[in-house]
Amino acid sequence: MQQEPWDxxxxxxxxxxxxxxxxxxRARRRVLVLDTGAPxxxxxxxxxxxxxRDGWSPLELLERGREEVARYGGVVRAAEVAGAAPEVADSNRALCFTVTLDSGERLSARRLLVATGLRDELPDLPGLAEQWGTGAVVCPFCDGWEVRDRRIGVLATGPRSVHQVQMLRQWSPSVTFFTNGAELDGDDSAGMLARGIAVETRAWASVTADEAARLSGIRLADDAVIAIDAIFLGPRPVPNDALLTGLGAATAPAFGDGDWVGVDPTGRTSIPGVWAAGNVVNPGASVPIAAGAGSLAGMTINSDLIEEEIREALAG
Ligand SMILES: Cc1cc2nc3c(=O)[nH]c(=O)nc-3n(C[C@H](O)[C@H](O)[C@H](O)COP(=O)(O)OP(=O)(O)OC[C@H]3O[C@@H](n4cnc5c(N)ncnc54)[C@H](O)[C@@H]3O)c2cc1C
Structure with missing residues (x-):
């Protein structure tokens, strides 16, 4: 292990x-970013x-970001982190953590920020995974404009799907809600009827594509195919938070689905010295929101280090 820990x-x-x-x-901290490169x-x-940066490639944005961090002396390494644990405190440094890579290499740092994002768990619908990110998407604000006035299908994947389909009516007059055999609540059904949203209650069987592998429709259990140009759905968000829970960070039921690690508005977890930001603690964070949360966490971590440095200076 290196002698001097990363800040x-x-x-x-x-x-x-x-x-x-x-x-x-930019605050002259020694920073190491460890990343598996799968945003x-x-x-x-x-x-x-x-x-x-509207319309940019997400990967190009991150490439530019890595260059900017490197320009100030930050180190960005392709590596998977397997675990993290607090080190035994010594008299000089109140806090220190050991980070273990999947290779077994161990690194040391005074503070940790976990920004590992989340996994989108798709419903079990053959052909859907192949369309994920192109024909099938999650966020009307991100992708609605590109399919305005086209034939949009919304999959009923949870309680928020009713709101999602009503939102998408803003972008197109041709919207179909696929319930996969479920009957709709009377008020929901009336609201959709009133706004010209078609409701398809037959069970879904698969997603169809044309010869160029572009989305073409949804095949139903009776083999009927409803032609559509875009699918919106709400996949189940699963946070990549094993590092945080492994450290003992407190979790609570949140976002209507499961337990999530709790953070204060600056991203501070219940574990002193450990922060978290972005989708790992907030499934609703878009790119600007995740960037803002990370930026604030960075500033607060810097303040926390200053507090420690004052204590050390006073102790002589
Ligand atoms: C299909 C789709 C389209 C989207 N379009 C838009 C859009 O148009 N505009 C918008 O604002 N938002 C969009 N989003 C949302 C956007 O993806 C998120 O807002 C953003 O990725 C959140 O950033 P993050 O840093 O929290 O997580 P991520 O971007 O997911 O980054 C997490 C990083 O952590 C790494 N990682 C995970 N575990 C480890 C580990 N153990 N060790 C090391 N590294 C690890 C991953 O490889 C990844 O690089 C879209 C999402 C989806 C699914």
């Missing part, structure tokens, strides 16, 4: 992690709703 190790080099790194390296929106060719 901050950031696990995850997406929008949240790299934004935090940028703040910290959630890496499946999409373009991103939208990102001020000043």
């Amino acid at each position: 901050v190790i950031i696990v995850g080099g997406g929008s949240a992690g790299l934004s935090a790194a940028l703040m910290l390296v 959630r929106n890496g499946v999409a060719a373009h991103m939208h709703g990102v001020l000043g």
